Amino acid sequence: MKLLTVGPDNIYTFKTVEEFAESFHLGPRDLLVSIEVIYQQFLEPYANGANVILVDKYGAQEPTDVMIDEFIKDAGKFDYDRIVAVGGGAVMDMSKVVAVAGGASIDDVIDHLPDFKRKVRLVLAPTTCGTGSEVTEIAAINRTRLGCKAGIASPEMFADDAVLIPELLYGLPDHVFATSSLDALVHSVESTLSPNATPYTRMFGYEAMKMIVGGYKAVAEAGPAGSPERRAKRNELMGDFLIASNYAGISFDTGGCAAVHALSYQLGGKYHVPHGESNYAMFTGVLRNYMEIKSDGEIAKVNRYLADILGCDVSVVYDELERLINQLLPKKALHEYGVTKEDLPEFADRVMKTQERLMKNCFVPLDYDRVLKIFTELY
Numbered sequence: 280m281k282l283l284t285v286g287p288d289n290i291y292t293f294k295t296v297e298e299f300a301e302s303f304h305l306g307p308r309d310l311l312v313s314i315e316v317i318y319q320q321f322l323e324p325y326a327n328g329a330n331v332i333l334v335d336k337y338g339a340q341e342p343t344d345v346m347i348d349e350f351i352k353d354a355g356k357f358d359y360d361r362i363v364a365v366g367g368g369a370v371m372d373m374s375k376v377v378a379v380a381g382g383a384s385i386d387d388v389i390d391h392l393p394d395f396k397r398k399v400r401l402v403l404a405p406t407t408c409g410t411g412s413e414v415t416e417i418a419a420i421n422r423t424r425l426g427c428k429a430g431i432a433s434p435e436m437f438a439d440d441a442v443l444i445p446e447l448l449y450g451l452p453d454h455v456f457a458t459s460s461l462d463a464l465v466h467s468v469e470s471t472l473s474p475n476a477t478p479y480t481r482m483f484g485y486e487a488m489k490m491i492v493g494g495y496k497a498v499a500e501a502g503p504a505g506s507p508e509r510r511a512k513r514n515e516l517m518g519d520f521l522i523a524s525n526y527a528g529i530s531f532d533t534g535g536c537a538a539v540h541a542l543s544y545q546l547g548g549k550y551h552v553p554h555g556e557s558n559y560a561m562f563t564g565v566l567r568n569y570m571e572i573k574s575d576g577e578i579a580k581v582n583r584y585l586a587d588i589l590g591c592d593v594s595v596v597y598d599e600l601e602r603l604i605n606q607l608l609p610k611k612a613l614h615e616y617g618v619t620k621e622d623l624p625e626f627a628d629r630v631m632k633t634q635e636r637l638m639k640n641c642f643v644p645l646d647y648d649r650v651l652k653i654f655t656e657l658y
């Protein structure tokens with residue numbers, strides 16, 4: 280049994296982009312990958328002759344096969360030894376694929392992934408505090424030509440260096456801060472409850488939960504939503520949120536995500552709800568159903584641990600957790616996103632048929648009827 284994989288050779292933190300650029304000697308042998316607003320605000324003064332690709336020109340949505348093929352073609356016009364990707368999950372995931380592709384098409388990469396060996400170095404710096412992509416070997420791609428989503432994984436897609444720079448996140452809109460950190464919280468809980476969790480992954484998972492839920496408490500107590508006090512507290516804690524997202528990434532790269540993600544993909548796929556928000560819509564609904572099936576073991580430990588952080592009785596831990604999170608991002612019922620009653624059996628069917636990779640990591644096995652029950656309760 281594998282206890283832990285930590286992919287990157289090094290994990291760095293720098294307070295500012297300037298410190299990062301100096302330490303990493305950005306220059307003409309680099310391919311710097313980002314999006315326009317981040318490049319203009321932070322990177323341009325330090326690019327130092329690096330080749331630049333701003334991937335938002337391919338589209339603003341989550342990465343698709345078509346976008347990545349354009350990116351691969353553009354990257355082929357440059358000569359470089361290292362890809363330095365600074366951005367959210369989409370920027371990092373696409374860069375991982377381009378780094379291993381070596382000019383081949385995305386379909387080729389996906390169909391023959393074990394044959395692909397990365398020849399350039401890869402540096403990943405996140406600009407959100409959720410995906411943990413900088414420490415995972417996974418890339419999520421929407422294969423629009425086949426009409427399905429694929430999570431692909433290869434050790435070749437691990438970064439050489441993961442770099443945490445809080446300055447990049449100070450301007451995050453509140454909504455993006457909430458959805459991305461919620462994604463990290465879900466990563467930490469799902470991977471800790473996974474049958475593949477190990478003492479090593481749990482150490483990272485529990486610590487991530489403490490930093491995120493404790494951080495939410497501090498942020499919510501600092502002032503009302505949208506207030507400068509709340510923003511100041513959030514930014515003061517941004518280094519912690521980045522590390523928590525990183526810990527959660529390390530935990531789930533080995534432990535794996537499960538039903539919350541599997542169910543969430545249905546809502547996100549059909550109604551274009553941001554990943555962290557669709558996770559939140561499913562989060563406690565899945566946990567409550569686990570509890571109905573099996574209320575002892577790791578889930579009892581997670582509940583006790585969260586109740587201690589929240590300062591509440593363990594019997595109301597999910598209510599209290601939602602009460603706190605709702606101050607950052609109000610939870611919505613599925614019908615509020617446009618979901619119809621007719622969608623529910625279709626969603627449940629797709630979960631069982633297409634999300635086996637995630638569903639095998641559930642705390643307890645969930646069958647079609649249980650998945651449909653969860654969707655119905657959340658409707």
Ligand SMILES: [Fe+2]
Pocket residue numbers: 410462466540554
């Ligand atoms: Fe996620």
